[in-house]
Amino acid sequence: MKPGLRVALLGCGVVGTEVVRLLNEQADDLAARVGVPLELAGIAVRRPDRVRAGIDPGLLTTDAQTLVTRDDVDLVIEVIGGIEPARTLMLEAMKTGKSVITANKALLAEDGATLFAAAREYGADLYYEASVAGAIPLLRPLRESLVGDHVHRVLGIVNGTTNYILDQMDTHGAGFNEALEEAQALGYAEADPTADVEGFDAAAKAAILAQLAFHTPVTAADVHREGITEVSAADVAGAQGMDCVVKLLAICERIPSQDGRNGRGVSVRVYPAMIPRSHPLASVREAYNAVFVEAESAGSLMFYGAGAGGAPTASAILGDLVAVARNVVGGTPGPVEVTYAKLPVLPMGETVTRYYIEVDVTDEAGVLATVAEEFARHGVSIQAVRQVGSGEEAQLVVVTHRAPDAALSATVAGLRELEIVRGVTSVMRVEGDE
Numbered sequence: 322m323k324p325g326l327r328v329a330l331l332g333c334g335v336v337g338t339e340v341v342r343l344l345n346e347q348a349d350d351l352a353a354r355v356g357v358p359l360e361l362a363g364i365a366v367r368r369p370d371r372v373r374a375g376i377d378p379g380l381l382t383t384d385a386q387t388l389v390t391r392d393d394v395d396l397v398i399e400v401i402g403g404i405e406p407a408r409t410l411m412l413e414a415m416k417t418g419k420s421v422i423t424a425n426k427a428l429l430a431e432d433g434a435t436l437f438a439a440a441r442e443y444g445a446d447l448y449y450e451a452s453v454a455g456a457i458p459l460l461r462p463l464r465e466s467l468v469g470d471h472v473h474r475v476l477g478i479v480n481g482t483t484n485y486i487l488d489q490m491d492t493h494g495a496g497f498n499e500a501l502e503e504a505q506a507l508g509y510a511e512a513d514p515t516a517d518v519e520g521f522d523a524a525a526k527a528a529i530l531a532q533l534a535f536h537t538p539v540t541a542a543d544v545h546r547e548g549i550t551e552v553s554a555a556d557v558a559g560a561q562g563m564d565c566v567v568k569l570l571a572i573c574e575r576i577p578s579q580d581g582r583n584g585r586g587v588s589v590r591v592y593p594a595m596i597p598r599s600h601p602l603a604s605v606r607e608a609y610n611a612v613f614v615e616a617e618s619a620g621s622l623m624f625y626g627a628g629a630g631g632a633p634t635a636s637a638i639l640g641d642l643v644a645v646a647r648n649v650v651g652g653t654p655g656p657v658e659v660t661y662a663k664l665p666v667l668p669m670g671e672t673v674t675r676y677y678i679e680v681d682v683t684d685e686a687g688v689l690a691t692v693a694e695e696f697a698r699h700g701v702s703i704q705a706v707r708q709v710g711s712g713e714e715a716q717l718v719v720v721t722h723r724a725p726d727a728a729l730s731a732t733v734a735g736l737r738e739l740e741i742v743r744g745v746t747s748v749m750r751v752e753g754d755e
């Protein structure tokens with residue numbers, strides 16, 4: 322057989338361990354698929370003394386910098402996570418002509434431009450399927466299969482940890498912290514789970530998706546982000562009362578304009594929202610992910626599968642590894658990102674959404690009219706309103722029609738100022754309906 326391609330692995334945690342296992346277990350098949358064997362040249366770790374079953378201790382090093390620049394290394398897999406030293410290591414690898422495979426959405430969403438520029442400059446491949454929606458082939462379809470189409474919208478559940486937590490709260494009445502601990506134990510959560518529960522992880526993925534879908538530069542800082550830490554048992558119960566379920570959604574939309582096909586700009590946002598139980602996303606349980614892509618000619622496509630966890634993520638990495646290795650063997654580099662469209666990312670206030678609002682009110686004549694007037698004052702049309710309880714317990718539950726988010730939040734602020742309002746107890750956007 323021809324000489325093999327030598328692979329450096331950076332990081333050997335939840336995902337890295339599974340990458341090593343698959344590389345070992347599937348060595349013969351991978352060699353047959355690529356045309357040459359793939360051999361592990363070294364594994365950069367922080368704690369080399371830790372016992373790692375099935376891993377040759379002779380491969381371990383704490384010197385990642387030297388590993389990525391070694392002459393006998395052809396390809397680099399980065400599964401350390403975070404911004405530094407991951408960025409420097411990947412840049413060093415590409416500078417020395419090595420292609421890179423990464424699962425690092427945080428870095429791609431913060432400074433993908435630098436990485437893509439280096440890939441272009443040094444003729445290296447940069448593949449990152451594992452960075453969004455774990456095992457689900459989603460980036461390659463956007464990057465290759467759909468690159469001849471015109472994508473209007475990408476919408477879905479892209480964070481396994483938060484979906485696991487919300488699912489446990491909905492189906493078992495579990496508490497937030499208890500469900501988060503389970504998700505961590507199952508290997509779904511980021512090293513710092515704040516990235517999951519505050520929506521940073523989903524926002525990074527939304528930025529990557531929007532950039533690919535709309536061929537326009539989008540970074541994590543452009544994404545409107547709300548996490549699930551404020552989602553209470555009462556919100557979940559409120560959703561159940563509406564025959565809805567709460568999901569953390571990532572939504573990337575091209576906002577139409579009167580003139581011009583590209584649209585006025587794009588809206589990229591992440592927030593918990595109610596969706597009807599009849600919606601396909603409502604049945605996405607545990608740490609699964611699901612994403613709809615709506616494109617002009619292809620129509621609506623749905624991608625579903627394991628969005629987190631060591632083995633599923635390693636599957637996406639191995640897929641990229643084989644693709645990149647084939648490119649190296651064939652001497653044909655993979656696709657290079659283009660962000661020619663330069664569409665503005667529109668402020669959240671201009672995005673059109675719907676709200677579900679629960680208001681504690683004094684139970685007296687004219688209250689409904691006063692509340693309705695506040696909505697009207699901001700040009701927000703009410704779709705449905707009902708009173709729950711009476712006397713001290715009186716509550717109005719209002720669901721609006723679609724309106725600019727700025728008008729909806731101004732309405733909520735106005736409601737809080739009304740004398741007859743004792744408190745606004747739940748505010749949540751409603752998606753997947755109307």
Ligand SMILES: NC(=O)C1=CN([C@@H]2O[C@H](COP(=O)(O)OP(=O)(O)OC[C@H]3O[C@@H](n4cnc5c(N)ncnc54)[C@H](O)[C@@H]3O)[C@@H](O)[C@H]2O)C=CC1
Binds near residue numbers: 337399426453
């Ligand atoms: N766990 C999951 O379900 C998924 C993770 N990812 C991404 O994959 C990457 C890795 O995630 P996990 O494996 O879950 O994290 P992890 O925290 O389990 O593993 C990261 C490993 O890198 C090591 N490390 C950190 N700095 C290092 C350095 N300078 N040199 C050598 N080793 C270093 C850590 O000691 C740790 O063992 C992250 O970018 C994450 O966002 C992507 C999709 C799913």
Ligand SMILES: N[C@@H](CC=O)C(=O)O
Binds near residue numbers: 452454482483509510
């Ligand atoms: N922490 C992430 C891991 C995959 O990207 C998640 O929970 O989805």
Ligand code: NA
Binds near residue numbers: 454456457460637
């Ligand atoms: Na993926």
